[in-house]
Amino acid sequence: xxxxxxxxxxxxxxxxxxxxxxxxxxxxxxxxxxxxxxxxxxxxxxxxxxxxxxxxxxxxxxxxxxxxxxxxxxxxxxxxxxxxxxxxxxxxxxxxxxxxxxxxxxxxxxxxxxxxxxxxxxxxxxxxxxxxxxxxxxxxxxxxxxxxxxxxxxxxxxxxxxxxxxxxxxxxxxxxxxxxxxxxxxxxxxxxxxxxxxxxxxxxxxxxxxxxxxxxxxxxxxxxxxxxxxxxxxxxxxxxxxxxxxxxxxxxxxxxxxxxxxxxxxx
Amino acid sequence: xxxxxxxxxxxxxxxxxxxxxxxxxxxxxxxxxxxxxxxxxxxxxxxxxxxxxxxxxxxxxxxxxxxxxxxxxxxxxxxxxxxxxxxxxxxxxxxxxxxxxxxxxxxxxxxxxxxxxxxxxxxxxxxxxxxxxxx
Numbered sequence: 001x002x003x004x005x006x007x008x009x010x011x012x013x014x015x016x017x018x019x020x021x022x023x024x025x026x027x028x029x030x031x032x033x034x035x036x037x038x039x040x041x042x043x044x045x046x047x048x049x050x051x052x053x054x055x056x057x058x059x060x061x062x063x064x065x066x067x068x069x070x071x072x073x074x075x076x077x078x079x080x081x082x083x084x085x086x087x088x089x090x091x092x093x094x095x096x097x098x099x100x101x102x103x104x105x106x107x108x109x110x111x112x113x114x115x116x117x118x119x120x121x122x123x124x125x126x127x128x129x130x131x132x133x134x135x136x137x138x139x140x141x142x143x144x145x146x147x148x149x150x151x152x153x154x155x156x157x158x159x160x161x162x163x164x165x166x167x168x169x170x171x172x173x174x175x176x177x178x179x180x181x182x183x184x185x186x187x188x189x190x191x192x193x194x195x196x197x198x199x200x201x202x203x204x205x206x207x208x209x210x211x212x213x214x215x216x217x218x219x220x221x222x223x224x225x226x227x228x229x230x231x232x233x234x235x236x237x238x239x240x241x242x243x244x245x246x247x248x249x250x251x252x253x254x255x256x257x258x259x260x261x262x263x264x265x266x267x
Numbered sequence: 268x269x270x271x272x273x274x275x276x277x278x279x280x281x282x283x284x285x286x287x288x289x290x291x292x293x294x295x296x297x298x299x300x301x302x303x304x305x306x307x308x309x310x311x312x313x314x315x316x317x318x319x320x321x322x323x324x325x326x327x328x329x330x331x332x333x334x335x336x337x338x339x340x341x342x343x344x345x346x347x348x349x350x351x352x353x354x355x356x357x358x359x360x361x362x363x364x365x366x367x368x369x370x371x372x373x374x375x376x377x378x379x380x381x382x383x384x385x386x387x388x389x390x391x392x393x394x395x396x397x398x399x400x401x402x
Contacts, residue, residue, distance in 0.1 A: 061335055
């Protein structure tokens with residue numbers, strides 16, 4: 001009976017979705033009327049001829065993420081960290097378990113895998129950093145860079161074992177500090193232009209990047225003739241560290257040895 | 268119906284099937300790991316839907332559209348910018364999907380950790396068994 005109900009629900013769902021597609025008819029892809037919004041985004045993301053409407057970033061997606069819809073992204077970051085905080089809360093109360101005799105050379109996988117990881121893990125970190133630092137020029141950004149960089153601690157955790165990472169200072173506590181510094185950086189960057197406006201006694205907004213007609217302060221678009229697109233570069237860097245540290249925390253929690261939860265662990 | 272539209276319809280109907288299968292997995296598979304796998308499939312399908320809906324051949328059906336990245340901004344002139352604005356795809360759905368992917372990964376990791384703790388606590392991941400145990 002239960003299976004029958006489920007089948008009916010699934011069939012009804014498919015029928016309803018097909019009906020939706022039929023009714024939508026031509027507009028599986030949206031109609032021409034949504035184009036003007038995209039044109040506004042594309043036209044103002046890097047436009048030296050209209051200085052009060054530009055983000056000064058050639059990458060329209062990053063402009064949308066951190067400038068036009070910056071508040072949206074701040075709250076998405078909040079959702080991300082609620083998931084991380086949920087994991088940390090779940091892991092409360094486990095005991096520290098470190099084996100009495102720990103031979104680091106015997107832990108983990110074979111020497112071939114370890115050597116390959118020694119070569120590739122720094123490369124992964126470099127690629128991730130370049131994705132994050134070039135987020136305002138080429139496809140990428142802090143979120144993608146952080147998620148890419150989290151592959152390196154994952155590989156090290158699996159291939160070298162958890163103790164190898166912990167001995168080098170990548171602990172839950174230190175990663176929490178890095179994460180908190182990243183989040184604080186995001187918060188400071190969000191209100192930096194607003195505070196500059198307060199100091200200069202002109203009108204300014206929270207999460208403002210470049211100068212507007214009514215708010216004449218702006219974050220520097222160029223540093224030493226290098227385009228950094230105002231706040232976007234700082235947002236990307238802080239988000240990179242925060243996402244990398246957040247993922248590393250959860251991966252470390254996932255690889256807590258089973259004995260730490262049993263009575264053999266030391267409190 | 269030309270070939271591109273035909274393939275678009277095949278793609279969209281297969282993704283509706285994907286969505287239905289993922290929902291079936293979330294609701295009717297008793298094992299928590301399979302529920303989580305179905306949930307990731309559901310999230311990825313939703314993201315791909317957003318991208319497909321956001322993508323369209325601008326400005327015409329025959330001219331190619333470009334990714335929303337302004338290449339050659341160091342020597343920009345007004346014609347280049349005009350061309351870019353008229354031919355690049357909409358950046359908004361891509362921006363929405365960008366954050367959703369990373370948040371989906373974080374939520375998946377949280378759910379995996381939750382399932383691991385449930386296994387440590389109850390010794391099983393079958394929801395029917397867990398319901399019987401009651402703490």
